[in-house]
Amino acid sequence: MSTTLLSSPLQGFTDFRFRNAFQKHFGGIDTFYAPYIRLDGKSGIKSSYKRDLAPENNENIHLIPQVMTNNADDFLLVVKYIQELGYKELNWNLGCPYPMVTKRGLGSGLICEPDKIDTILKRVHEESDVVVSMKMRMGYEEPTEILEVFPVLEKYPIKNIAIHARIGKQLYKGGVNLDAFQDCLDTSKQKIYYNGDITSVERYREMQLRFPSVDHFMIGRGLISDPFLPSMIKRDSLEYPENRWEIFREFHDELYQEYDAALSGPVPIKMKMLGFWEYFSQSFSDSRKTYKKIKKAGNAKNYHKAVEAVFSNELS
């Protein structure tokens, strides 16, 4: 059975600059989900979202936009915007776990409200021809919450339900709950994708063995901490390319140049790259030391020196 790999969106990381650089240097991802659009009570779409979805910024990429909302009007406004750009599908985020989101009944805070989900999906399907897909956790308080949502979703031609096998209140702590994910597979009549903690080829193989009916896997953090992972999964190989660290270095340099040109001032670029290094460092032999070295670099010159040192260390 051939596997489809999807890049699970990470707000602040997997924007169009990252996606393009990733695609050029690594590949292995079939479809990217864009980080969510949130209207926040404003009626317009923010320019950062517009840039991220602009077709000219995503030329060699199969991209699906995502929305986070609990309001049919906002949903439909985003549908109109993405359809004007030529997108056919909108992914609905019912996964975000952060209290400032969930307390307002958004993200995973909406899973316990099947009637509200129904009302929104009804209007979206009555008033547009957009293809809707879901990205969900299994609940906020309990992993059984999602089971009450499935009958609602089955009333609509939902393309797929990607499930991050955690509950909202866990945030990113603890493990994924694979028994509860199995309950989802046993209960839903719709297409389910697996998401959560795929950080190595071995881990992917375990998930594939445990859930043989699943053929779509979403990778989030693992794609940043080890960008070779999707192509290695596709090759079914544990071997990195011989020039692993050269490729990684070129990718890093391209990301740096892109963000340096887009962000103004030394602090934002430093913070941006440091965010990436929290993940990148996990690929390096001594993760803590690597991250500390990069973090300590106070200015751009020292940052480049630190980058040189950590890559040289892997090559020596």
Ligand SMILES: Cc1cc2nc3c(=O)[nH]c(=O)nc-3n(C[C@H](O)[C@H](O)[C@H](O)COP(=O)(O)O)c2cc1C
């Ligand atoms: C920093 C960060 C930002 C995220 N942003 C989004 C987002 O915009 N939309 C979304 O559906 N999920 C978002 N997620 C969740 C991931 O897409 C993914 O579902 C989760 O990390 C579990 O998958 P993983 O273990 O492969 O990372 C985010 C996660 C993190 C850590």
